[in-house]
Amino acid sequence: MGKSIELSEDSQILNALLDATVDAIIISNETGDILRANKAASTLFGHSQDQLLGSHINTLMPQDMRAPHQRYVERYLASGEARVVGKGREVEALRADGTVVPVHISLGVTKVNGSTAFVALMHDLTRRRAAEEAAARSQRMDAIGRMTGGIAHDFNNLLTVVIGNLELLDAQVMPRNADQLITDALAAAELGAELTSQLVMFARKRPLRAGQIDLNDGLSKAVALLRHTISAQCEIVVSMGKDLWTVSADATQLQTAILNLALNSQDAMPKGGRIFLETSNVEIDDTYLAQELGVGPGRYVRLSVSDTGDGMSKEQRSLALEPFFTTKKVGEGTGLGLSMVYGFTKQSGGHITLYSEPGQGTTVSLYFPAADDRQIATPQNAHLHPAEKHLGAGQTILIVEDDPRISRLSEARLSALGFECICAPNADIAWKLIQSDIDLALVFTDMVMPGSMSGYELAQRISVEAPDLPVLITSGFSESVMQDRNIGSEYPVLRKPYRQGDLVEAVFGALGRS
Numbered sequence: 001m002g003k004s005i006e007l008s009e010d011s012q013i014l015n016a017l018l019d020a021t022v023d024a025i026i027i028s029n030e031t032g033d034i035l036r037a038n039k040a041a042s043t044l045f046g047h048s049q050d051q052l053l054g055s056h057i058n059t060l061m062p063q064d065m066r067a068p069h070q071r072y073v074e075r076y077l078a079s080g081e082a083r084v085v086g087k088g089r090e091v092e093a094l095r096a097d098g099t100v101v102p103v104h105i106s107l108g109v110t111k112v113n114g115s116t117a118f119v120a121l122m123h124d125l126t127r128r129r130a131a132e133e134a135a136a137r138s139q140r141m142d143a144i145g146r147m148t149g150g151i152a153h154d155f156n157n158l159l160t161v162v163i164g165n166l167e168l169l170d171a172q173v174m175p176r177n178a179d180q181l182i183t184d185a186l187a188a189a190e191l192g193a194e195l196t197s198q199l200v201m202f203a204r205k206r207p208l209r210a211g212q213i214d215l216n217d218g219l220s221k222a223v224a225l226l227r228h229t230i231s232a233q234c235e236i237v238v239s240m241g242k243d244l245w246t247v248s249a250d251a252t253q254l255q256t257a258i259l260n261l262a263l264n265s266q267d268a269m270p271k272g273g274r275i276f277l278e279t280s281n282v283e284i285d286d287t288y289l290a291q292e293l294g295v296g297p298g299r300y301v302r303l304s305v306s307d308t309g310d311g312m313s314k315e316q317r318s319l320a321l322e323p324f325f326t327t328k329k330v331g332e333g334t335g336l337g338l339s340m341v342y343g344f345t346k347q348s349g350g351h352i353t354l355y356s357e358p359g360q361g362t363t364v365s366l367y368f369p370a371a372d373d374r375q376i377a378t379p380q381n382a383h384l385h386p387a388e389k390h391l392g393a394g395q396t397i398l399i400v401e402d403d404p405r406i407s408r409l410s411e412a413r414l415s416a417l418g419f420e421c422i423c424a425p426n427a428d429i430a431w432k433l434i435q436s437d438i439d440l441a442l443v444f445t446d447m448v449m450p451g452s453m454s455g456y457e458l459a460q461r462i463s464v465e466a467p468d469l470p471v472l473i474t475s476g477f478s479e480s481v482m483q484d485r486n487i488g489s490e491y492p493v494l495r496k497p498y499r500q501g502d503l504v505e506a507v508f509g510a511l512g513r514s
Contacts, residue, residue, distance in 0.1 A: 024103075024122040029115060030077055032057045032070075044103070044124055046096030057120075062094050076109075077116065085109050090125065102129055210248045210348065212371050215279050215301050216240045218251055222258035223277065230262065233272030241280035245370035247301050249348040257341040261305035261364055264338065268309030268362060276306040276478055282367065289499050295351045299370035306363040306478040312356040314450075341366070355476025355496070357448035363477045396420040396438065397507075400430040400445035400455060406496075410444065413503055427453035431461065440469060442510055447475035447493075459491050472510040474498070 018025055024041035028034050037052040045052070045060055058066045076085075088106045095101055102125040110117050223238055230236060258277070265275045282300045338354075345352045345366050356362035397419045401407040404425075411421045422438065424430035428451045434440065443462060445455035453461070459471040476496040494506040 024120075024124070026052070026057070026060075026120045026122070028057045028118050028120070029112075030073065030117075032073070035112075035117065041122070044095075044101065044122065045093065060094055062092055062100055065091065073118075093122065101126055210250055212246045213249055213251050213254065214244060214246060215254070215303055215368065216244055218249075218254040219258060219277060219279060219303065221251075222255040222262075225255070225259060226262050229259075230266055230275065231272070234266050234269055235272075235274045236262075237274055237276045239276070239278040241278070241301075243281070244279055244301050245281055245299055247348070247368035248371045249350075249368055250344070253344045257344050257366065258303070258305065260338070260341055265305060265307035265309060265362070268307055268311070273308040273361075276304070278302075278304045278306070278478055280304075281370075283499075285499070289497050295367065300350070300367040301370060302365050302367050304363055304365040304478045306361060308361045311358045311360045311362055313358055317354060317356055338364075353476065353497070360448050361477065365478075393418055394420060395441035396422060397442045397444050398430060398433060398438075398440050399423045400427060400443065400449070400458065402426055402446065402449045406446075413500060414444070414507075416500075417504065417507070426451040427455055427458035430458060434462065434466060434469065442507065443469060443471045444507075445471065445473055447473050447477070456491075463490075470510045470512070472506055 018036070018038035021038055022040055024044040025036075025038045026034055026041050027036040034052050034055055034057060037049050039049065041052060042049045047055075058069065061069060085107050088104055090102060090104050092100045093103045103122040104125055105123075106121045108119040108121075110119060219238070219240065223236065226236060262275055262277070269275075280302050282302045284295065284297050284300060341364070342352050345368070348368055350366060350368040352367070353365045354362070355365075395418075397414055399407055399410050399414070399421055401410060401423070402425050407423050407425070411423060414421050419441075422433060422440075424433055426449050427445065430443065430445065431453065434443070443458070445458055447455045449455055455473055455475075459473060462469050462471055471491050472494060473491050474494045474496055478495070492506055492510050494502060498506075
């Protein structure tokens with residue numbers, strides 16, 4: 001057997017581990033005195049290890065963080081309530097020279113000789129922040145470069161009006177319509193100044209400045225820029241919801257997000273197509289919907305950008321929000337557009353969904369919390385109406401969905417309504433089940449799935465060979481994309497994500513009940 005490690009040897013190993021760690025480690029007692037600090041902590045904070053020992057932990061925090069930190073420690077010691085222990089978070093730390101450095105801190109608690117000790121592990125985020133800022137600048141410049149051609153063309157047209165009218169006014173013989181020429185010249189100059197202002201605002205580096213904004217107003221301004229940028233082969237279709245709730249977001253970053261999404265849509269349609277931009281109010285008072293979106297109940301404003309382009313594969317969808325992932329050729333994009341949109345939406349307290357299938361286009365929806373939102377205490381489907389609980393009355397619904405998570409969710413929703421459920425992962429298997437002796441009341445199918453037959457093609461086949469079997473189609477694509485493909489008139493369509501009440505209404509309708 002090997003020699004047992006003595007306490008002194010154990011201490012030496014601990015010291016070696018602390019000094020070998022690249023992240024700062026500081027151990028403090030319950031009164032805030034620093035008991036131990038490794039070399040990385042000395043490097044991060046600019047104090048020697050001897051200076052750190054015995055000093056108060058507050059000296060390493062900006063002034064505005066000291067009082068909240070003290071209250072947290074007192075609350076923890078009194079009640080054991082641990083809001084941040086074991087959870088990483090990003091904060092700012094104060095260096096010896098007075099500068100502030102961003103760090104990611106993880107906090108642990110232990111007992112030393114019967115007293116509470118706090119262990120803080122801190123990672124310097126300076127390089128990562130610099131890389132993020134460089135990436136953001138790169139993305140802005142990439143978008144600006146793509147916008148330049150369209151804006152330069154319009155700007156040259158404006159200058160032609162200005163110069164031409166002024167040359168006529170400078171001629172020996174003043175024309176009779178001199179006043180109109182001056183008016184046209186001034187209007188063109190003002191529009192040129194507005195274009196320049198928008199471009200400068202778009203390019204400017206600045207932190208998020210959230211304010212109360214109207215998404216329709218932000219969309220209008222973004223569309224004004226897109227008109228000068230998007231290829232003539234791509235048609236822009238705008239549908240603005242009425243009486244939108246205000247949201248809290250950075251107006252410029254919102255326009256940047258819309259531009260990024262629209263330019264991505266253009267790239268996905270090299271032969272042209274349609275880009276749909278839509279806004280609407282969405283109220284989430286349903287636990288199923290909240291679960292599907294990953295947000296809390298409340299009121300949201302949805303902004304959707306859709307296209308009729310190439311779409312994405314399952315693998316591409318799983319990576320689409322990752323930084324630097326791109327399906328474009330080298331030199332044609334940084335792969336930061338969607339990740340930046342995701343980051344902006346999350347920073348605004350919102351959520352993003354992405355629906356896409358190869359050859360079927362893409363719909364990206366951003367959900368922003370209403371600025372004056374109040375949490376809804378009782379989700380709608382927590383207390384279903386007695387009639388809704390027995391809606392199914394033992395009838396069987398065939399769920400056709402390739403995503404197992406959504407399939408399980410749909411089964412739970414429909415089972416709550418009293419239906420028996422059978423699940424099929426694709427339309428081919430679903431068709432075999434339909435041809436068997438199973439008595440089905442309804443086929444509830446996703447529109448686009450892998451395999452030889454899509455959900456829409458399955459519906460068409462059922463209408464020919466089993467015309468008495470009702471079909472309800474569901475899809476994450478926007479209504480505009482489905483209407484563009486003439487889907488929605490032949491069969492009822494329920495757009496994802498949907499509330500339980502929407503599902504009840506759609507099922508009632510598909511079954512021919514009122």
